[in-house]
Amino acid sequence: MYNDNLKKEFIMPDQKLIYESILNEINDLKNKDAAAVIPYLVEKLSELYALADKYQTKIELMQAQLEHSELFFSLPEVLLMSRSKLPYVLINAGDLVPPGENFYEAEAYGGVGHIRWTGPDRINNFHVPVDRSSERIMRLKIAAAIKPQVITSIKLYIDGQLITYEIEQQDNMFELIATLPVVDRVQDTLISLFVPYLFSPADVDTSSSDNRRLGVAFHQLEVM
Incomplete structure (x- = not known):
């Protein structure tokens, strides 16, 4: 649950912007040549992958820091x-x-x-x-x-x-x-x-x- 909350906080806002950009481009396909749009989609999907990888590393670092905290232990x-x-x-x-x-x-x-x-x-x-x-x-x-x-x-x-x-x-x-x-x-x-x-x-x-x-x-x- 904690990991899911971190993903929502750090990743989802940026993901939404990229998804909206892709969706707008797809909606314009009827006015464009499909072959011309494919490189754009590949670029945006690559951005999504890099974004997810970046924040996954950040989440793992934060979890490691919390693991060393006495907050996870009760006397x-x-x-x-x-x-x-x-x-x-x-x-x-x-x-x-x-x-x-x-x-x-x-x-x-x-x-x-x-x-x-x-x-x-x-x-x-x-x-x-x-x-x-x-x-x-x-x-x-x-x-x-x-x-x-x-x-x-x-x-x-x-x-x-x-x-x-x-x-x-x-x-x-x-x-x-x-x-x-x-x-x-x-x-x-x-x-x-x-x-x-x-x-x-x-x-x-x-x-x-x-x-x-x-x-x-x-x-x-x-x-x-």
Whole structure:
């Protein structure tokens, strides 16, 4: 439906002008030699083809841009949890229990522990049982196995609200740091990580057979 609407917006007005021009020429056929009109019709049909091709490319570009937008993703509701809330929570990629959905298997990384690549989707949710009766600091560590531009494109949400964060780089880790304000509630805190750009190792290295869609290499989430 979205693609059809774009075609109506971009292509149909120009198409109408060309169609009307052709129709007028056909209506005048009775006053002209048919052989003289054929080149004109061929020219106009070629214009139509070029026009459709031009705007199809434009539509595909716009769709690709929207595909990388979080507008196509919805965050889950924060569920009421009966478990106790903690003053300190640490989630590691190497934990026996995976940190959530949309993670691949844990992998050893650079002598610092483990990582888990995010993917194949663009959003990861952490349900964190942290006590929010006082201000907390969140530190999200991501292995420096990707371009810095990917890190700066990340969006973080706390309980569905977009937040700002600072980035620090130490050795082979990026650290995303944000403040969690005080809230009076019994629900878990929902921390959502949105990674707009995914890649496949096979696309980067033609000798690789790894076709997984990867986001970032998650290492650790700490809330204190």
